[in-house]
Amino acid sequence: MTKDTNSAKISKNMENSSTAVIGGGISGLAIAYWLSKSGTPVTLYEASDQLGGLGTFFQYRNVFLEKFYHCMLPSDKHLLGLLREIDLENKVYWKDTSFGFMHKGELYGLNTPFELLCFRPLSFIDRFRVGLTGLWGSICSPNGLDEVTCVEWLSRLSGKRAFETFWKPMLQAKFGDRYHEVPALWFWTRFNREKGGNKKECKGYIHGGYRRIVEALSESIKAQGGTIKLQASIEKVDLNAEGRLSVLIPNSEVEVFDRVVITTPISFFNKAISGSRLAEECPKIDGAIDMQGVVNAVIMLRRGFTKHYWVAAIDEDIPFQGIVESTTLLEKSDTAGMHLIYLMNYIHRTDALFNKPEHEILDNYIVGLKKLFPDLQNEDIVDRFLFRAPFVEPLYTIGYQKRKPPTVLIPGKLYMATTAQVYPDVTSWNGSVGLAQKTVDQILRDFCKTRDI
Ligand SMILES: Cc1cc2nc3c(=O)[nH]c(=O)nc-3n(C[C@H](O)[C@H](O)[C@H](O)COP(=O)(O)OP(=O)(O)OC[C@H]3O[C@@H](n4cnc5c(N)ncnc54)[C@H](O)[C@@H]3O)c2cc1C
Structure with missing residues (x-):
């Protein structure tokens, strides 16, 4: 106050x-x-x-x-300040988390310079350029980044090929097909909130949710x-x-x-x-x-898939853009002892897919999940739920800060x-x-x- x-x-x-x-x-x-x-x-x-x-x-x-x-991040100073004020900060627990990238059925961890060097979907030069882009993103000034799109900025720094294979899927994972006009400033703030300064990725959750x-x-x-x-x-x-x-x-x-x-x-x-x-x-x-919506499935499983909190999975054959494996962060007491994953598809509320019947979307998501993890059996799936939200992420365009x-x-x-x-x-x-x-x-x-x- x-x-x-x-x-x-x-x-x-x-x-x-x-x-x-x-x-x-x-x-x-x-x-x-x-x-x-x-x-x-x-x-x-x-x-x-x-x-x-x-x-x-x-x-x-x-x-x-x-x-x-x-989930929360250690840099969430406003939220953590409020939790302190209402005596809940001590109920937050923290864990080291990681990020994975699914490319043509192969899962890659992308959390260290070494993992980036082993990222085969990119040529050796492109891996290097993506690494330098990350480094530059964590030290450069954000001035002027509201006036240039992510597409231009990231393509300039990492090259067109690397943009297509690496950055574009990440942008699509948040904005779906509306990523073209998003300013580089959006990327810069997000990147520095999550990964900036070569900090080790760490996320928080609160006992009781x-x-x-x-x-x-x-x-x-x-x-x-x-x-x-x-x-x-x-x-x-x-x-x-x-x-x-x-x-x-x-x-x-x-x-x-x-x-x-x-x-x-x-x-x-x-x-x-x-x-x-x-x-x-x-x-x-x-x-x-305008705002992008989301169609998001909650799947309760008998077992987990990966060690990563978030896996980007952008592929035309897969009906969602990412998997959040919450159990890598949440205590079992917060998930009724189950493995808990979320499958998300950021999509506009007017898109036919957004409005499809629930069972159809869920069935499709499970088919997609089985493509990514062929050893997934029906018996592994205990429960599934679907939630949609029409107004989630503003579809920013360049110069938005002034408008x-x-x-x-x-x-x-x-x-x-x-x-x-x-x-x-x-x-x-x-x-x-x-x-x-x-x-x-x-x-x-x-x-x-x-x-x-
Ligand atoms: C899939 C997903 C994942 C996310 N992950 C994270 C995360 O990991 N960490 C994080 O911090 N944030 C995350 N967010 C973002 C976060 O949830 C939002 O930024 C935040 O909840 C926005 O809060 P808000 O109060 O501004 O708006 P909202 O949560 O949208 O609240 C607006 C409220 O207004 C009500 N309302 C609308 N119209 C009327 C009306 N006419 N009369 C009265 N009430 C009305 C709505 O019902 C709603 O309750 C995520 C969001 C989504 C969808």
């Missing part, structure tokens, strides 16, 4: 200044947590029946599993006087004649607040204010940033802290918590200005 604000005075004054937070993912939860802590009455609205957003979970036997694989964080935040919000409303999908946000903000849930009474913070996927914003008095007062937000929507839309009244504003930080819980923190600090500063505190 802000150090330069007088918290006692703020708390006293914030008692009569209410806030609606729209969206109960980590961004909305963190904002509601800090605002309620500062004394403001907060109501958090979540459209679904569960908090957590993309970091949400489901019950499997006696444990709760992530619907979408999640991400649900534990969600529950701790939601309990704290309520203990601090906040209200959480589930299955409360906001349709409209407007400005009333008294200059206060109203939020509308269909078939429900309009509720009125002093300020509103939006944390939903960004496409909600223009819809929610369209035709309203608010639209006239608000800066125009470029609603054009990124602001956090303050109307000072003192309307704020926005969505995934589309985390850039150039990586789309992650850490990125969302960092943005949430900045947003709350700004709200408190704006409030202090109006009350002369």
Whole structure:
């Protein structure tokens, strides 16, 4: 929280200044947590029946599993700071992890210079150039990288052949077929978050899963006087004649607040204010940033496949782009004693594949998995589940840093802290918590200005 604000005075004054937070993912939860802590009455609205957003979970036997694989990195300082504040940091455990690359049925580890030298899909020269690209990526300045695409930057450094064989599959693993325009700055931040400075790869998870964080935040919000409303999908946000903000849930009474913070996927914003008095007062937000979705299978197995946390598996015959073998990180007590893998396919929500029936997608994924691991038997597969999310990764285009929507839309009244504003930080819980923190600090500063505190 802000150090330069007088918290006692703020708390006293914030008692009569209410806030609606729209969206109960980590961004909305963190904002509601800090605002309620500062004394403001907060109501958090979540459209679904569960908090957590993309970091949400489901019950499997006696444990709760992530619907979408999640882990932390030692550099996640915003998230780890929040966990310290809610007394959960000591529940995080860390393990050395590694990365594998599947090429034409062969699995290669790609974690050390020696492994790169043994990476046969690339010529010897290309291996060397890829190594130098990694080295350069970890020491070069990010200045100017928002103005050039990953395709141009990586092809220039590693060469066209190496780009096609090595870097392109990695970009496809996140953006699917929408990787062409992604700025090199996205790659640079991600690379330095995960591998930069030749650090040994290490990942973290929390005993009890991400649900534990969600529950701790939601309990704290309520203990601090906040209200959480589930299955409360906001349709409209407007400005009333008294200059206060109203939020509308269909078939429900309009509720009125002093300020509103939006944390939903960004496409909600223009819809929610369209035709309203608010639209006239608000800066125009470029609603054009589209988002990539994901179709993600959770497979419970009797045995594991590899020693790698993440294996990129880009091949036209394989219906997913990667395997996250979570059991290389998670304790058995967090997976009901099973081997837990995720198969992910980043794909746009309008793509026919995104909307196929669940059993068809799962059957296809299993066929793909058997191609990669021919000794996989049906008896090895204990359970399988499918989860889809339409709004996951913003489809960044060059120059996005300058076009990124602001956090303050109307000072003192309307704020926005969505995934589309985390850039150039990586789309992650850490990125969302960092943005949430900045947003709350700004709200408190704006409030202090109006009350002369
Ligand atoms: C497959 C996958 C793997 C990932 N792996 C990791 C990882 O390893 N580590 C990591 O840190 N991050 C990971 N992430 C990213 C991380 O989950 C997101 O960056 C983060 O959860 C975004 O949080 P958010 O609160 O900003 O948005 P969201 O989680 O999208 O939350 C937005 C919320 O708003 C709600 N909402 C939408 N419309 C309305 C409405 N009209 N009214 C009320 N509520 C509404 C939604 O239901 C949702 O709960 C992963 C994501 C995916 C999909």
